[in-house]
Amino acid sequence: MSASQAGFHFEVEAICKKSGARAGRLTTPNGVAQTPLFMPVGTRGTVKGMTPAQVKDAGSTVILANTYHLHLRPGEATVKQLGGLHKFMNWDGPILTDSGGYQVFSMSDMRELNEEGVKLKSIVDGAIVHLTPENVMQIEVDLGADIIMAFDHCPSDPLDRDSVEAATMRTGRWLQRCVDKYEELGGIASGHALFGIAQGGAFEDLRQTSIDHITSHDLFGYAIGGVSVGEHKSALVQAIDFAAKRLPPEKPRYLMGVGTPEDFFEAILRGVDMFDCVTPTRHGRMHQAFTSQGRMNLRNQRWQHDTAPMDPDCSCEACRGFSRGYIRHLAKSGEILGGILISIHNVHFFHxxxxxxxxxxxxxxxxxxxxxxxxVMTRRI
Ligand SMILES: [Zn+2]
Structure with a gap:
């Protein structure tokens, strides 16, 4: 199974016979990535605490940047003037930009939502910002990412049927406007592959409606959205199970904003190919390491005299050169290198x-x- 469009290619190379899990290969004009794929998040054009060389050395192939934050500061015009997102952040591999939908509906001070788009108060300077499907497409193309996400309406409460239904139907109408603008800007031939996002919250009929909407467009890939915003774990697994098997088998499937090694297994077993999350770097800054022996709190006194690396089974830069005792000392002393080394290790561990x-x-x-x-995933050490 494979799908090709203008320099972009996705191929399923193997399917696990005991599950629906897929291994594949995602090709973009800026590089190739193997799937299942974890993409570290560089919200403001930087994977927090790591240089691009460290991100690459940790095993990353595709990284994510955030449209909403980069639009507010420094603005897509500045990024474009400084050479586009790849040059701006010195990352020569593939980049994916999210559309800002999740941030707009979950974090920002939203002032007005109507069919045209969203008006919100900038978290940077308080100015009123207007986002529409059309200008989000323009922003993402101007930023210059390889993979760009459609502007969706992510409902704040996935369990409230009325608001989920309204968001699902609006996401479908906004996708049509995204596609129209995207085609006007040159479509996939311009070097940007568009993914649609399925909403529907915890309601199967609405998930089905949303999947029907997005798959009516021949897009390069499809994402499952709105599943990591507070539902119960079993509802999350159910939503993934329902959506993944209804998406076209030859196209990449991306589960947005998930999450932890436990979640990866559940989703990959059900046929998901791509993930992004801030988990490895956020936990790194909190001095929590994911290791082959369990989740490790590097601030614990038990590591004070420990000469072993964080994870004896790991070959990352941090585990090659630094002891648990030293990293604990950095963490306890408030030295930034502590969070940096644990972030490097965590990203490497996820890959x-x-x-x-x-x-x-x-x-x-x-x-x-x-x-x-x-x-291993549930043990705390
Ligand atoms: Zn390591």
Whole structure:
């Protein structure tokens, strides 16, 4: 199974025989990525605390940047004048920009929402900012990302049927406007591949409606949105299960804003290919490391005299050169290097896990790997 459009290509290379898990290959004009794929988040054009060389060395191939934040500061005109997003942030691999939909509806001071778009108060300077499907497409193209996301309406309460239904129908209408503007700007031939986003919250009929809307457009890929905003875990798994099997098998499937190693297993077993989350760097700054022995709090006194690396099974820059005792000292002293080293390790750990899962998919034993990781993922050390 594969799909090709103007320098972009996605190919499913293997399917785990014990589950619906897929291993694939995503090609963009700026590079190739293997799936399942974890994309670290560089909200403001930087993966927090890491240089691009460190991000690459940790195993990253595609990184994510945030349209809403970059639009507010420094503005897409400045990014474009400074050479576009790749040059601006010195990342020569593929970049994905989200559309700002999630931030607009979850974080910002929204002033007005109507069919035209959204008016909100900038978190930077208080100015009123107007976002519409058309200008979000223009912003993302001006930023210059390889993969761009449609502007969707992400309902704040995924359990409130009336608001989810309104958001689902509006997301469908806004996608048509996104596609029209995207085509006017040159479409995929201009070097930007558009993904549509399915909404629908916890309601299967609305998820189905939203999937029907997005798959009526021949887009390069499709995303499952609105599932990581506070639902119960089983509802999250149900929503993923429902959506993933209804998306076109030859196209990449991206689960937005998820999350943790536990969630990756649940989603990949159900056929999801791509993920993004701030987890590894956010936990790094809080001195929490994901390791092959459990989730490690580097501030604990038990590490004070420990000469071993954070994770003896890890080959990252932090584990090659630094002891638990030293990193604990940095964390306790408030030194920024502590958070940096743990972020480097966490990003590396997430990529290593994806590589291990990919191998398990080729060997058709991903459920067995999940079984082996269950204990590790819940242990706190
Ligand atoms: Zn490491």
């Amino acid at each position: 290593s896990l994806m590589t291990e899962m990919r191998q398990a998919i080729f060997e058709s034993n991903l459920p067995d790997l999940q079984e082996r990781y269950l204990d």
